[in-house]
Amino acid sequence: MPKARNKQLGDAKKAKKDEFYTQLCDIERELRHYEHHFRGKTVLCNCDDPRVSNFFHYFSYKFEDLGLKRLVTTCYKNQERDLFSQNNSERAIWLEYLGDKNGNRVPDPEEIGIRYFNGDGDFRSDECIELLKQADIIVTNPPFSLFIEYIRQLVRYDKKFLVIGPQNAIHYKDTFELIKANRMWLGYGFTDGNAFFAIPKENMREFANGVYDPDKGLVKFRNCTWFTNLDHEKRHEEYVFIRKYRPDDYPKYTNFDAIDVGKSADIPEDWGGLMGVPDTFLEKYNPDQFEIVGLGSGDLAKQIGVKKNYRGRTDVAYRIDGKDKCPYSRIIIRRRAK
Ligand SMILES: C[S@@+](CC[C@H](N)C(=O)[O-])C[C@H]1O[C@@H](n2cnc3c(N)ncnc32)[C@H](O)[C@@H]1O
Numbered sequence: 001m002p003k004a005r006n007k008q009l010g011d012a013k014k015a016k017k018d019e020f021y022t023q024l025c026d027i028e029r030e031l032r033h034y035e036h037h038f039r040g041k042t043v044l045c046n047c048d049d050p051r052v053s054n055f056f057h058y059f060s061y062k063f064e065d066l067g068l069k070r071l072v073t074t075c076y077k078n079q080e081r082d083l084f085s086q087n088n089s090e091r092a093i094w095l096e097y098l099g100d101k102n103g104n105r106v107p108d109p110e111e112i113g114i115r116y117f118n119g120d121g122d123f124r125s126d127e128c129i130e131l132l133k134q135a136d137i138i139v140t141n142p143p144f145s146l147f148i149e150y151i152r153q154l155v156r157y158d159k160k161f162l163v164i165g166p167q168n169a170i171h172y173k174d175t176f177e178l179i180k181a182n183r184m185w186l187g188y189g190f191t192d193g194n195a196f197f198a199i200p201k202e203n204m205r206e207f208a209n210g211v212y213d214p215d216k217g218l219v220k221f222r223n224c225t226w227f228t229n230l231d232h233e234k235r236h237e238e239y240v241f242i243r244k245y246r247p248d249d250y251p252k253y254t255n256f257d258a259i260d261v262g263k264s265a266d267i268p269e270d271w272g273g274l275m276g277v278p279d280t281f282l283e284k285y286n287p288d289q290f291e292i293v294g295l296g297s298g299d300l301a302k303q304i305g306v307k308k309n310y311r312g313r314t315d316v317a318y319r320i321d322g323k324d325k326c327p328y329s330r331i332i333i334r335r336r337a338k
Contacts, residue, residue: 018143020197020219022164024054030187031058033232034162037137039067044135046123047142047150049075050095050112055140060107063099071097072131076121092121094131123150132157137230139163144224148172151227155183162187162228164195169227170279171329176300179282180292185235186282187226195221239289241269250275251318255307256296258332260318276316276330289336296330304332 043059050056056073063071077092096113100106119125123132123142132138132153141164142150152174154161169175178184196218211220243249245268250259258274261267264281276296285292294304296316309317310324317326 015143015145016203018145019203020199020221021052022054022141023196023198023218024057026190026195027054027058029191030162030189030226031062031139033188033234034228034230035066037160037230040069041136042070042072042134043068044131044138045071045073045140046128046132046138047076047140048073050093051075053140056095059139060097060112063097063107064105068099071095072135073097074117074121074123074128074131076123077117092117092119094121124153129153129157132159136160137162148174151175151178151184160230162226162230164224165227167223167225167279170282170331171295171298173300175227176295180294182287184227184229185285185287187228187232188234189225189283193222193225195224197221235286236288237284237286239267239284239286241267243268245269245271251320253306253316253318254324255309255314256301256305256316256332258296258316260316260327260330262327272335274332274334276327276332278327279329279331281331281333290333291336293332293334296327296332 045053045055045059048055050073053073056071059066059068059071062068072094074094075092094115094117096115097107097111098113099111101111102108117125117127119127121128123146136159138154138159138161144166147165147169150163151161151165151169154163155178170179175184196213196216198217199219207219212218213220243266245259249266250261250268250271252259253276256274256276258276259271261275261277264277264284267275267277267281274293295301296306298314301314301316306314306316309315309326311317311326313326315326316330316332317324319325
């Protein structure tokens with residue numbers, strides 16, 4: 001198959017995978033922790049068809065409660081015919097809402113300004129970037145296939161944001177560096193780590209048992225979370241130590257000077273050196289108590305001096321009961337001095 005055609009098919013497949021919609025209850029559950037950040041602010045939802053986006057719904061109905069200045073929502077007109085937009089317009093639109101005018105505290109159609117883009121509403125287009133520049137806080141669930149590019153753009157324009165993304169992004173170089181530098185962190189997340197999203201009927205496919213709920217029309221994702229640079233209370237909650245260091249409980253790595261902590265609840269109170277902890281640590285991460293030093297696997301591990309392990313890879317490893325082990329994914333941290 002010619003390369004260009006291959007790429008087109010690949011892009012179409014990605015576009016399909018990107019098409020799922022956030023539930024209003026999940027938006028409400030996360031957003032209640034940040035309400036004070038929104039007073040007098042312009043909010044942009046830039047991957048949101050206002051006809052289906054619960055982000056637009058949330059912010060337009062909460063406009064007065066939050067004290068917003070302006071709400072802008074942009075809709076991407078996918079190149080694949082009507083995959084996203086449900087009308088027949090070939091042009092992408094954007095909406096502007098400046099609050100309730102007739103006193104009924106409801107966003108009526110005549111209060112919402114509909115504007116047309118010249119292009120397709122891609123968040124990377126000049127037209128969308130112009131709206132991005134005018135915004136204070138960006139809140140959405142962007143396409144996961146473009147997540148890194150999406151975050152890079154927010155950072156380039158120095159924007160505040162609260163967005164849903166794939167949990168794996170923790171390990172990507174750019175995003176990890178932001179987390180390490182305390183320029184981005186995790187939000188509160190989804191109940192029990194499970195997010196349920198609606199998917200359009202056209203995108204229905206076979207799902208493993210328990211993944212799709214036909215009654216509610218929702219698909220379960222275990223691999224996504226909220227990323228933000230808006231401060232919230234949880235990241236200032238003290239980590240409560242319940243364990244002390246005992247050499248038998250915390251193996252030392254064979255290829256890096258640190259101990260392995262198998263569960264993020266088990267960080268030993270009296271260990272002053274480096275430790276490798278699972279990704280779940282980031283849910284409890286209080287930057288006043290801990291410092292993130294690096295990643296325990298891949299290219300980033302090389303940077304902090306992790307040597308090749310028994311498999312010939314730069315992933316932290318330890319030896320226990322005469323067997324070599326390589327734990328799945330570790331973040332290297334240390335306690336901050338009091
Ligand atoms: C995961 S969905 C979420 C939709 C909506 N934000 C929500 O949470 O319900 C991501 C959306 O981004 C749109 N999208 C894909 N590529 C885009 C691009 N380059 N620019 C803007 N939006 C895009 C997709 O059409 C898709 O609807």
